[in-house]
Amino acid sequence: MGSFKPPRAFNSQDLETIQWVYEAAWARIVLRDPSRDKRQDVELQAFLRRRVFAFAQSSPVDFDTLYDRVVASIPPL
Secondary structure (H helix, E strand, C coil): CCCCCCCCCCCHHHHHHHHHHHHHHHHHHHHHCCCCCHHHHHHHHHHHHHHHHHHHHCCCCCHHHHHHHHHHHCCCC
16 A cells, blocks of 8 residues: 655744745746736746645755755746
């Protein structure tokens, strides 16, 4: 049988770091493509939020490492 790994519980410092990574990555997206279709921002933000949390689940929550992994995984716009 496969093993079930329960979702990771984040402490308040982890959540703060995750929020900073999300905001920095979103700022990078906005700066990289200022003429993007802003009507799609809600979906893109949700995608980014899921991506940040997915990477945070699988490694220690360190700003630099998490940010680098998230940014490297964002497809070109």
